[in-house]
Amino acid sequence: MEILHVSAECYPVAKVGGLGDVVGALPKYQYEAGSIAKVVMPAYRTAFRENGQHQFELVHQGGLWVGHDWYHFNVWKESANVLGFDLYQVDIPGLLDTAGVYGYLNDTERFLAFQVAVLDWLNEWQHQPDVIHCHDHHTSLIPFLTQYGYKYKRLKDIPTVLTIHNAQYQGQFGWDKLYLIPSFDLWKSGMLDWNGAINPLAAAIKTCWHFNTVSPSYMEELFHSANGLESLLSAERGKARGILNGIDDKVWNPSKDPMIAAKYGIRDVVKGKQANKAALCETFELDPELPLFVFIGRLVGDKGADLLPEIIGRALAEHPRKLNFLVLGSGDAHTEWMLQQTRAYADEHFNVYIGYNEALSHQLYAGADYLLMPSRVEPCGLNQMYAMRYGTIPIVRATGGLIDTVTDFGDEGGTGIRFIHASAGDVLHAISRALELYGTKTKFSKVRKTAMQRDHSWDQAAQQYIDLYTSLK
Ligand code: ADP
Incomplete structure (x- = not known):
């Protein structure tokens, strides 16, 4: 079976969040399970492309219109297969040759052009994928265009699968931009529409052969709360399922991780984590004798990041000289500013790194005792799984994928701490429980070891996806 993944992100080529991790790992495990998995993504000007260490061969050339503007495009294939799957990159100079992935005023045009280029290439490719x-x-207009685009009739019988990594973001744009979409059967215009706008995510839910979310609990949540798509998802639930993400245990392995100060496994976890904590505390001027609570992620409301300044301020006041906090992230300017203000009076008990830093994230998972995730929305969440693998106990709000992956230590086989509401009060209560647990060394050690032993590898999920594709043929 040959699978073509189409994505805006893929680790290590370009990653902003969990989408990059998933598309960088799933194809690798599918390859190992005996399928041929390929990824096609935009050729942004990231270090992976620019550092001259990778060879690319030209496999296709074409051109496309974006409104009145004509763009030339190339499709490149990474020739050394360094990622464990075939990587293709669509290069559209003037649109996709950006330093970053998202956040440009013409994102709608950029990703539409990407999808059209992928479809044009597939249309002419001898070797078409099975899925x-x-x-x-x-990438959500692809299922619509393979069904109804006049130009893409050759692709009509290839099953399309959509994975919803986050339904909050739907890519909607006004009908005045209809001209961006290649010509299609106009009787089917309604398939593009949701609440008076062209809504790519809704169009894919309507027209794909099957869709899934990245955890079963998130699938259930979406039927009640999906940023406006609830009724559509309920209507289409017959072709929906939840498949829990895994983690790439080759990249995220504390006994082999080249990015951390000291490598360790379950046997020498105490010593290993101490060494990593000491290194981290030295860099960030924190007290290595105290438990370290960290947050890693986008500083946005969905992650509950706006709660952090209050949580940190109150926790340091309620438990003076009893704990440290370290935050790694970037996002809302106000939250960034509030965290920097909090830093000003927290002395050696709190520090913050504003920005994106992959190596530092590994160091935090390795050096921390607890990871905070007060998420309002968490489709799957990878951080809590990385944390558990590195012996860091996750403190999570019981929502979405966090429900499916973290058991409270009060329950049998507990691996973390769960709380109900995304409120400072609930998180502070969870922090008090964490401090108490930290004080009872044998119990703390048991929870940590149970967390490290949890199997979150991709093997099972990779097989579930293959079974899903097979059911569509
Ligand atoms: P989302 O995709 O919603 O942001 P996930 O939990 O699915 O959340 O994935 C987040 C991924 O991004 C994890 O690999 C996490 O370590 C990483 N990450 C988030 N913010 C940063 C940052 N500032 N620096 C380094 N890695 C980050």
Whole structure:
């Protein structure tokens, strides 16, 4: 079976969040399970492309219109297969040759052009895939266009699968931009529409052969709360399922991780984590004798990041000289500013790194005792799984994928701490429980070891996806 993943992100080529991790790992495990998995993504000007260490061969050339503007495009294939799967990159100078992935004023045009280029290339490719697997709204017009685009009739019988990594983001734009979409059967215009706008995610939910979310609990949540798509998802639930993400245990392995200060496994976890904590505390001027609570992620409301300044301020006041906090992230300017203000009076008990830093994230998972995730929305969440693998106990709000992956230590086989509401009060209560647990060394050690032993590898999920594709043929 040959699978083509179409995505805006893929680790290590370009990653902003969990989407990149998933598309960088799933194809690798599918390859290992005996399928041929390929990824096609935009050729941004990231270090992976620019550092001259990778060879690319030109496999296709074409051109496309974006409104009145004509763009030339190339499709490149990474020739050394360094990632464990075939990587293709669509280069559209003037649109996709950006330093970053998202956040440009013409994102709608950029990702539409990407999808059209992928379809044009597939249309002419001798070697067509058995399944086209689209990820999130940036690739969500592909199922619609393979069904109804006049130009793409050759692709009509290739099953399309959509994975919804986050339904909050739907990529909607006004009908005045209809001209961006290649010509299609106009009787089917309604398939593009949701609440008076062209909504790519909704269009894919309507027209793909099957869709899934990245955890079963998130699937259930979406039927009640999906940023406006609830009724559509309920209507289409017959072709929906939840498949829990895994983690790439080759990249995220504390006994082999080259990015951390000291490598360790379950046997020498105490010593290993101490060494990593000491290194981290030295860099960030924190007290290595105290438990270290960290937050890693986008500083946005969905992650509950706006609660952090209050949580940190109150926890330091309620438990003076009893704990440290370290935050790694970037996002809302106000939250960034509030965290920097909090830093000003927290002395050696709190520090913050504003920005994106992959190596530092590994160091935090390795050096921390607890990871905070007060998420309002968490489709799956990878951080808590990385944390558990590195012996860091996750403190999570019981929502979405966090429900499916973290058991409270009060329950049998507990691996973390769960709380109900995304409120400072609930998180502070969870922090008090964490401090108490930290004080009872044998119990703390048992929870940590149970967390490290949890199997979150991709093997099972990779097989579930293959079974899903097989059911569509
Ligand atoms: P989301 O995709 O919603 O942001 P996930 O939990 O699915 O959340 O994935 C987040 C991924 O991004 C994890 O690999 C996490 O370590 C990483 N990450 C988030 N913010 C940062 C940052 N500032 N620096 C380094 N890695 C980060």
